[in-house]
Amino acid sequence: MTDQDRLLAAISPIAEGRAAGLRLAEGRASLILDVTGLSGDERLKMEGAIKAVLLAQDGVSEVRVAMTSEKKGRRLIAVGSGKGGVGKSTVAANLALALKALGFRVGLVDADIYGPSQPRLMATEGQRPQAEDKKLIPIMSPHGIPMLSMGHLAKPGQAIAWRGPMAGNALGQIIDADWGDADLLIADLPPGTGDVQLSMIQKQKPAGAVIVSTPQDLALMDATRAMDLFAQAGVPIIGLVENMAGYECPHCGEVSDPFGAGGVQAAANVMGHDFLGRIPLTLAIRTASDAGQPPAAGDGAEAAAFHAIAARIAEWLNQPAH
Numbered sequence: 001m002t003d004q005d006r007l008l009a010a011i012s013p014i015a016e017g018r019a020a021g022l023r024l025a026e027g028r029a030s031l032i033l034d035v036t037g038l039s040g041d042e043r044l045k046m047e048g049a050i051k052a053v054l055l056a057q058d059g060v061s062e063v064r065v066a067m068t069s070e071k072k073g074r075r076l077i078a079v080g081s082g083k084g085g086v087g088k089s090t091v092a093a094n095l096a097l098a099l100k101a102l103g104f105r106v107g108l109v110d111a112d113i114y115g116p117s118q119p120r121l122m123a124t125e126g127q128r129p130q131a132e133d134k135k136l137i138p139i140m141s142p143h144g145i146p147m148l149s150m151g152h153l154a155k156p157g158q159a160i161a162w163r164g165p166m167a168g169n170a171l172g173q174i175i176d177a178d179w180g181d182a183d184l185l186i187a188d189l190p191p192g193t194g195d196v197q198l199s200m201i202q203k204q205k206p207a208g209a210v211i212v213s214t215p216q217d218l219a220l221m222d223a224t225r226a227m228d229l230f231a232q233a234g235v236p237i238i239g240l241v242e243n244m245a246g247y248e249c250p251h252c253g254e255v256s257d258p259f260g261a262g263g264v265q266a267a268a269n270v271m272g273h274d275f276l277g278r279i280p281l282t283l284a285i286r287t288a289s290d291a292g293q294p295p296a297a298g299d300g301a302e303a304a305a306f307h308a309i310a311a312r313i314a315e316w317l318n319q320p321a322h
């Protein structure tokens with residue numbers, strides 16, 4: 001029996017299979033202890049017990065324990081839509097801000113290869129990310145959210161027409177960027193339900209997806225296809241958001257429903273998914289978004305709807321299964 005085996009056998013009843021890399025050299029025993037999932041007290045107790053047992057062994061005068069713990073993975077939430085123009089990017093930007101306000105450390109990924117609009121929405125247009133050790137450094141938006149967009153990688157003014165593999169590589173670089181301590185990445189996906197979207201979803205394995213739709217039938221049919229796409233890739237649907245619901249006339253205050261009303265909620269019920277909430281169609285949302293001031297960054301009337309939806313998403317994220 002080698003010294004290592006002898007020492008390992010001595011600590012095995014207390015180390016619960018968490019000890020690795022045990023060595024003994026010149027009277028000093030060293031090992032790595034995986035303390036994932038243990039409380040501070042449990043860690044100290046286990047470390048103390050291991051030290052005591054090892055110090056009682058022949059030839060050991062000193063013990064060093066290095067503790068490691070698996071970091072809880074950063075989660076990616078995909079914001080998708082069956083078709084373009086339904087406000088997916090607007091919703092993604094505002095949800096990122098509202099989730100940050102709830103205490104998540106949020107990063108924003110603009111994976112929309114056809115029309116990356118996050119740089120405009122988050123007021124980082126024209127900026128280029130730096131790289132360090134071959135990793136991109138996200139750009140800090142004025143709203144305190146680090147972000148990277150396909151739009152930041154293309155040369156200014158260059159029309160973006162990424163081909164599949166190129167888009168995949170660029171997106172991979174964005175997701176693997178140096179996101180620091182961000183624990184949640186919100187990804188604005190390209191609209192549609194084609195191969196590009198499917199391979200992105202399969203590769204990046206989001207923890208969950210939020211589907212944005214306007215209330216009219218045509219958009220809803222596309223949203224259903226988007227949900228099928230996530231289901232195919234085994235990604236759970238967190239829920240559906242109805243955008244551009246109910247237009248309040250800024251002059252007379254009357255509410256009209258240019259795209260219908262309630263369709264998304266009804267569709268969510270039929271499909272057995274959660275309905276996360278409704279964002280009204282307002283001039284303020286459009287002008288603020290185009291000016292790089294997403295409403296959820298402030299506390300105006302428009303912010304409340306986004307904060308309510310973010311709270312539902314936070315509830316989902318905080319369930320142990322997710």
Ligand SMILES: Nc1ncnc2c1ncn2[C@@H]1O[C@H](COP(=O)(O)OP(=O)(O)OP(=O)(O)O)[C@@H](O)[C@H]1O
Pocket residue numbers: 081083084085086087088089090091112115117190191243244245279280281282283285286287289290
């Ligand atoms: N609730 C809303 N009220 C008013 N305007 C809105 C609302 N949501 C989005 N818009 C406006 O609609 C336009 C399209 O929104 P956005 O770019 O977010 O859509 P999208 O679904 O991401 O489109 P694409 O996928 O084609 O990029 C923008 O000018 C945006 O300001």
